[in-house]
Amino acid sequence: MPYYSEDVVEEVRSRTDIVDVISKYVNLQKKGSQYFGLCPFHNEKTGSFSVSPQKQMYYCFGCGAGGNVFSFLMNYENMTFKEAVEELAGQCGVTLPQREMTYQERQHADKRSRLFEINKEAAAYYYKLLRSPAGEQAMAYFTKRGLSQETLHKFGLGCTSKYSDSLYKYLREKGYDDNILKDCGLITIDEKRGGHDKFWNRAMFPIFDANGKVVAFGGRVMGDGEPKYLNSPETEIFNKSRTLFGLYFARKTRREQFILCEGYMDVISLHQAGFDNAVASLGTALTEGHAGMLKRYVKDVYLSYDSDGAGQKAALRAIPILKRAGISCRIINMTPYKDPDEFIKALGAEEYEKRILNAENSFMYQIRMLQNNYDMTDPEKKSDFQKKAAEMIVLEFPTQLERENYTDAVAATFNIPKGALAKYIIELGASGITAKPENQGFEGRAKTHKAKDDGMKFSQRLLITWLVEDPSIFPKIQPFVGPDDFEDGVYKKVAEEVFKNCEDNKSVDTARVVDMFMDEEERKTVAALFNTTVGELTDNADLSKALKETLLRIKKNSLALLKANNADFARFKQTNDSLKKLERTNISL
CATH class of the missing domain: 1.10.860 (DNAb Helicase; Chain A)
Structure with missing residues (x-):
């Protein structure tokens, strides 16, 4: 049963516009009486996710996800029904009555609350351990990386013990039993070994959600152990694909864009250098969920990935994801250094600021990466590159104005005869090649009746x-x-x-x-x-x-x-x- 009466729930729902709420997460475009975008609940390249202002509902014709504004928050933010009502009530100005929860609701709320408590206790334990004799090795690591005590405190950095059951014993002493500890992501319970820690002999990075609650941890091994970096597994309060390291701090920035990095130390070094808008995905490639989180706060994201081949591939994967979310993207060039941390240490914040100001348009970056695959001294390969560049312009941009602007830019930057490039683009258009569906505006209503459907x-x-x-x-x-x-x-x-x-x-x-x-x-x-x-x-x-x-x-x-x-x-x-x-x-x- 719902925590609040039907009348209260109805008041919150009637005063909330589902289009306004979902547009904070999904880039929506109006077509007819409905809005369409890319479904945030499954990966897709064409917009089969619809939002109806009249029905105050959403529905994905691709995966079948659907519901009302409460359902959306419950599924996207992993909220309970009660939490979704409270979140929206605060946004639309409805004062909620106080009443007793049902037994089931109290159980679920208590479990989530205890998981948050356990992560908070663990963070405090790791924090204190770093500043004790047992934390000398980790403290030396952080000091060598150039982190100040103020930065260590701001990010709540800590360390684990060299023993594999120290946190387990600590949490048991605090009164937490195995039934809840097995679900917190920090402890493993098995019949042979009993309870033992997932993290030991590591420097620890607490991971905060957007509200500042510790939901997980990342750990960097001290010494030569593997894996070098280890993250908490997903739990009831931690979704890796929708959590960004540093977001709690970055959301308070006065800058108009976020800087998206690859690692914890990149984010921390940038914040220490004054770039308080830096965030990172958690040891995983950027996802649609991450893009949805970014869109809640900014319209522009600057990628500051590693400058090596792996970083370039990661950037090329991230660009279309950000674009599909409606986020404008630029690339920060850090050569000759590998990552933001190295760059800041070598050249300082002022030079990094210059790189931000000169960040590269994401499409031009894609063309430049494409050029690296061709031998430009070979006329045939050079022609192949130029044809591929023309195809990319046609596929990426639906309007004549955009195509002309990018034709000018690509021709000038990559020394391609403008007339020949423009002519080939016209020929491609005449042959029926058009912009990708996600760049043309979103598809209309799809047919629900599939062959396998009853x-x-x-x-x-x-x-x-x-x-x-x-x-x-x-x-x-x-x-x-x-x-x-x-x-x-x-x-x-x-x-x-x-x-x-x-x-x-x-x-x-x-x-x-x-x-x-x-x-x-x-x-x-x-x-x-x-x-x-x-x-x-x-x-x-x-x-x-x-x-x-x-x-x-x-x-x-x-x-x-x-x-x-x-x-x-x-x-x-x-x-x-x-x-x-x-x-x-x-x-x-």
């Missing part, structure tokens, strides 16, 4: 969506189909709500219906029930035919189920008579 369920979903979007058809279908003709469970419950609203001449509050279901899969099903389309039919005759065929499929299925379940004769006869009447009736729209 035809009967599709018909039932279609009728529900049709009723919600066009209640005027209700009097035409009411004599033939009712909620009892729908599949038991979610379908039938939603149908009851929709038919009741139609009978009362009320519009269906689809976002409210979603909150009748707490299970995530059930919410997805509800979202699909409200987002199924008949296709591109516009002619009334075709629509009338499609509607009647939909009703007939639903009614025939209902009759077949009654027969299979040996329903009483009266009900069977009533359904059969209704079907025959429907077959004789001409339904027109």
Whole structure:
């Protein structure tokens, strides 16, 4: 059951615009009455994620994720329903009443709270250990890396013991039992060894969420052990793909952009040098989730990845992810040094600031990296490079203005005859090559009905969506189909709500219906029930035919189920008579 009353939840939902909330995470573009973008819940290159202001719902035609504004925060931010309501209430100015939680809610909240407590205790333990005789080796490492005591304190840096069970014993003394410790990401419990630490003999970097709570750790081994860097596993409070190291500090910056790095020390060195806008992904490639987090705070990101081959590949992977999120991207050139940490130590903050001012346009960087793959002294290879550059311009930019501007820039920068480049671009356009779908503006509504999808369920979903979007058809279908003709469970419950609203001449509050279901899969099903389309039919005759065929499929299925379940004769006869009447009736729209 929800923590707050339905009236309170409804007030928060009605005062919240789902488009405003989701646009903080997803780059949305309006098409018709809806907004489309790239789904944040699965990797895709074309926009199948839709947000409807009218329904106050989102739905992905690709993976099926869907729900209302509470569902979105629950899935994206890993919030409970209660936490999502409270988050949005604070944003829209609703004062929430105080009341007791249910037993289940209290259990879940208590577990999350205890996991946060354990991470906080561990951070304090590691912090104190670094400043004791047991932390001499780690302190020497941090000092050698040029970190001040102020920086060590700001980032809460610490270290572990050389023994593999010191944190476990410490946390047990604090009163935490194995049942909760096994889920915190810091302790391993097994039958042979008992409890032991995941991190030992390492310099430790606490990882904070955007609100400043410790959710995980990164550890750098002291000596020659492997792996060199180790991160906490994902837990109930830590999602690696949506957490950025340094974000808690960077979100307070007055600079207009973030600097995206690869490692902990790069972020820490930049902050110490005055660049308080530096963040890093956590030992993993940049994800759509990371990009969504960045978009909440800035529109511009400067990549400051390693200047070696691996760093260049990482930058080339990150650029399209950032672009798809609606983030403008530039590349900071750090040569001849490998990373920001080395650069700052060698040349200082002032020179790094100059590199920021001269950061390279991300598309020009992609072309420059492309050029490295060709022998420019060979006329044939040079021609191949120039053709590939032209193709990239056509595929990347949909408008004539953008193509002309980038043609000028590429020709001037890479010594390509402008006239020849422009002519080849025109030829490519004439041959049918166009900009990538994600750069053309987002696709329209996709068909939900897939070949593997169950035809009967599709018909039932279609009728529900049709009723919600066009209640005027209700009097035409009411004599033939009712909620009892729908599949038991979610379908039938939603149908009851929709038919009741139609009978009362009320519009269906689809976002409210979603909150009748707490299970995530059930919410997805509800979202699909409200987002199924008949296709591109516009002619009334075709629509009338499609509607009647939909009703007939639903009614025939209902009759077949009654027969299979040996329903009483009266009900069977009533359904059969209704079907025959429907077959004789001409339904027109």
